[in-house]
Amino acid sequence: MQIDGKSVAVAATCILLGLCCGVLLTLFLVPWGAENHTTFDFLEQKNTPEPVIGTWFGSTSFAGIFTLQSTLVFYDDQSGNVVYELSSPLVSVQKTGFDFTWEKTDEQTYTAKNSVFVMPYSLSDGKHTLKTILNPSIIGMSDLDVLSIDLRYVKQNAG
Known part of the structure; x- marks a missing residue:
């Protein structure tokens, strides 16, 4: 089986898109400066009612x-x-x-x-x-x- 240039280009594009999506998801899901937080802490905090309610x-x-x-x-x-x-x-x-x-x-x-x-x-x-x-x-x-x-x-x- 031979791999032509077009197949290599498609595979490289898919890998690059996957890496970009992973980086973007990491940036958006992990709050900045949150050393001791898990990835979804900010979602839990948003749904926690204020204690004054x-x-x-x-x-x-x-x-x-x-x-x-x-x-x-x-x-x-x-x-x-x-x-x-x-x-x-x-x-x-x-x-x-x-x-x-x-x-x-x-x-x-x-x-x-x-x-x-x-x-x-x-x-x-x-x-x-x-x-x-x-x-x-x-x-x-x-x-x-x-x-x-x-x-x-x-x-x-x-x-």
């Missing part, structure tokens, strides 16, 4: 007589809502809430915002606690005689 509950007391309870929900489409309920033996229960959009601003910091407020939230305690500092005037309770309220949230069904 879910329902969070918080409650705090201040000024000796007020209790503020809050339910905070972060959805995976980067929307959310929050409901605040202020109670005291001196006044009737006041309830307010807002819808917002959120974005990740740092490794464990998120910002919720709408036309009324911009509120930073940070994860702590191994991502089981969400913290923020709330200015009462932001939620329409400007008659409260406090400058800020430290709110800590715990995730519902956190494991």
